[in-house]
Amino acid sequence: MRMIWLALAIWGAIHPMYYFIQWFQANGWDIMAMVDAWHANAASSGLVWDLTIAAVTLTIWIVVEVVQTRAWIRLLAIPATFCIGVSCGLPLYLYFRSAPKT
Template sequence: MKNVYLLLAILGGVIPYLYFFQFIQLEGLNIPLFVESLFVNGAAGGFSADLLISSFVFWLFMFKESKMSSNPKPFLFIAINLTVGLSCALPAYLYAKSSAKNHN
């Protein structure tokens, strides 16, 4: 599974940025418009709300799990979540957790 997590982390980093770059090409680095676009209609708003809630739950899970010494610390993965997305941060965390488990 470790290699699957790595592949998914890479895909989860590349695919969202294809869309982000498309937005930036069309609209420039217009952060207010980007945030507004996340909730432009019910479908987009539903996906955005789901992603925000899922990200928060992931953060809580990582902080709880980080109390075990063999688990990765959450701060790097929160940064990845905020700058790339949950689709990269979650499999990257699972990859790091698998790697740490294999070294113990």
């Protein structure tokens, strides 16, 4: 499963970034304009909130487990979640979490 988690993290990084970069190239490199686009209608706003709540939940889970395990490398899943998306951060965290115990 560990390699599946890694493959999903890579896919979750590349696939969304393809669309983000396309959007930035067409509309300029304005983050606030992208945030406005995310709230273009009720459906997209609902999706933004769904992903935001999932990202916050994942972050709390990561922090709680890292405090318990002292596996600091796992914290890298937090910026992956907020800079790329849950599609990268969650499988990346599962990849780190599934490392063999030493």
